Amino acid sequence: MGLYVTDILLSVMLTYPLTILLMGILLFLTYFLVGKAQYLIYLSIAFVGMSLGIGLQIAHIPENIPLNVTLSGICFLIFSYFIAQGIVALEGKVLDQTVCFSLLILSFIIRCISGLFPNTDFSDFIRVFSVYSILLIFLGLALWNVRRLIFGDLLEKIWCLVITLWVISLLWRLAYLSYSPEMLRILFVENKNPFYENFYILQHIFYILVLIFSILTLLLAIKRLIRDTNEKRLFDALTGAYNRLGLQHFIEFDLPKLNTFSLIMLDIDFFKSVNSQYGHPIGDSVIKILVHLIKTNMNSEDSKVIRLGGEEFMVVLPSFNQRTLMRKSEYLREAIEKYDFSEIAEGLMVTVSMGVGEYDATTDFQDIYTDIDRKLAEAKRNGRNQIVSVINS
Structure with a gap:
């Protein structure tokens, strides 16, 4: 039964790159629908980056492990940066560029170094930990910058809740990794210990939250378009005064x-x-x-x-x-x-x-x-x- 569930989870995992890519394209198209809102471009870039990163890892393209680690790492860092900038751009804000690029460069260097020592528990741990950590930091910064929306309408509250759950799921996964660095080998190579399948489940929860976040963002964009359209009806086109x-x-x-x-x-x-x-x-x-x-x-x-x-x-x-x-x-x-x-x-x-x-x-x-x-x-x-x-x- 456990093996059957694992097979199902693996099958579902293969659909994520395409689904996330399609959501990225949909966010990009919505950009033109709602009057070129900059945050939609950031989020679409993030989703495309994540889709490519997952795809490279699942398909083992390229087969050279250090190169695969480097390329997929770039994709995940792109996702981390643009997802955070997209979230704060929704409120007309921007994250500090110096801090962002310093974190990105540090994480990329660590990931590249880990790729030079493949098939060791510690290198696998560092490779994954570096990506999760940078994403956690970016999402935490983004959530702090849009905290006002927690007191907004129902849709904005749910949107913030999903980001919060996203952060919690990352913390949980980091806790799993820190508890047992050999987990990745046991889970993905030997596949022996059922306890570590919880990490698999956490991974699915993470991707599901990504998809829920994208759907809520689309709804939020459409809602704001309707609100802006209604507000424009209240103003005189010549002067900007109320009509x-x-x-x-x-x-x-x-x-x-x-x-x-x-x-x-x-x-x-x-x-x-x-x-x-x-x-x-x-x-x-x-x-x-x-x-x-x-x-x-x-x-x-x-x-x-x-x-x-x-x-x-x-x-x-x-x-x-x-x-x-x-x-x-x-x-x-x-x-x-x-x-x-x-x-x-x-x-x-x-x-x-x-x-x-x-x-x-x-x-x-x-x-x-x-x-x-x-x-x-x-x-x-x-x-x-x-x-x-x-x-x-």
């Missing part, structure tokens, strides 16, 4: 989390004349500069700039008292009035009218919108280039 869909998202998801908030609605004075006199490209430039000025002057992390359409904007701010809100609004109005728009069109000057107020988040937003819109209209009726916080009856 009306972004406003609706704020009303549905962010507003219920607030108690009170401040609001500014502003409109560019006589913007139609800017378009008619200078042309629409200049008008677009004015709008982009205006959004930049708003973001620069309202530099709170909790602020949201929303383009309602054309030349009309809304700025959602944290709750300020009326005096503070008026001061901030006046700074913004003056910054726009004093900005040198002549850099895009000679003689061009731009001013804005504003309605401002502080509101209770439990108030129906349609009522809030009506009130702030009336304040803006009052500012325009009173001669423009001014701020209205209270409507005089």
